[in-house]
Amino acid sequence: QVQLVESGGGLVQAGGSLRLSCAASGRTFSSYGMSWFRQAPGKDRELVAAISWSGGTIYYTDSVKGRFTISRANAKNTVYLQMNSLKPEDTAVYYCAAEGSRRGIRFRVEEYEYWGQGTQVTVSS
DSSP states (O other): OOOEEEEOOEEEETTOOEEEEEEEOSSOGGGSEEEEEEEOTTSOOEEEEEEOTTSOOEEEOGGGTTTEEEEEEGGGTEEEEEEOSOOGGGOEEEEEEEEOOOSSOOOSGGGOOEEOOOEEEEEEO
């Protein structure tokens, strides 16, 4: 069992930065691929960034490339999402998710076993 708790969301002006953190419980954090999804009102949940269990493979959706950075600190059981040059269209609830397949980056919501409660990110124009 893995429990995930996100933090770091908030209200920021366009062009600003936020860093999201996701703290995981359990001793096997390093075995899980970790991802950040987001969901805006009326839209489907979408994969924003993902990092494989080994840290060797990283994925970003096109709209955040060059602006967001995902990283993990296995010693702290934590995954981060550094978000720079934020835009109003980045406004959403951001969710941390974990999957244990060890088969590379997973893209679908249903492939993830564990989810955090979400943290709101609001970018004003």
